[in-house]
Amino acid sequence: MPALWLLEMGNLLISAQGRKRIDAAKRRKLMMAASALRLRVDREPVSMADMGHLALSHGLTAYDAAYLELAMRRSLPMATLDAAMRKAMNASGVALADI
Numbered sequence: 001m002p003a004l005w006l007l008e009m010g011n012l013l014i015s016a017q018g019r020k021r022i023d024a025a026k027r028r029k030l031m032m033a034a035s036a037l038r039l040r041v042d043r044e045p046v047s048m049a050d051m052g053h054l055a056l057s058h059g060l061t062a063y064d065a066a067y068l069e070l071a072m073r074r075s076l077p078m079a080t081l082d083a084a085m086r087k088a089m090n091a092s093g094v095a096l097a098d099i
Contacts, residue, residue, distance in 0.1 A: 004063060004066055047069070051065045051066055059084055060085065068085070070086055072092055078097055079099035
């Protein structure tokens, strides 16, 4: 996963607490669980040109384009429920992960 995932997960949980969807204890528990996952963070920077091309070509955010670029570069499957991302994956030859 791109290093961006760590920031996105933190933001998601902070936002959920701020909107009263979870309390502070649940946020801390989920952050600990996310930190314990055995995920490999890709530290190679995403090319701005590649990210921009993918985002504009497929109607993705820069964040989503970074995930797509990583999957393409590393020949990895992706897991998503997002229809636009699935369409971009299909067009780019990125397999949907079987989870």
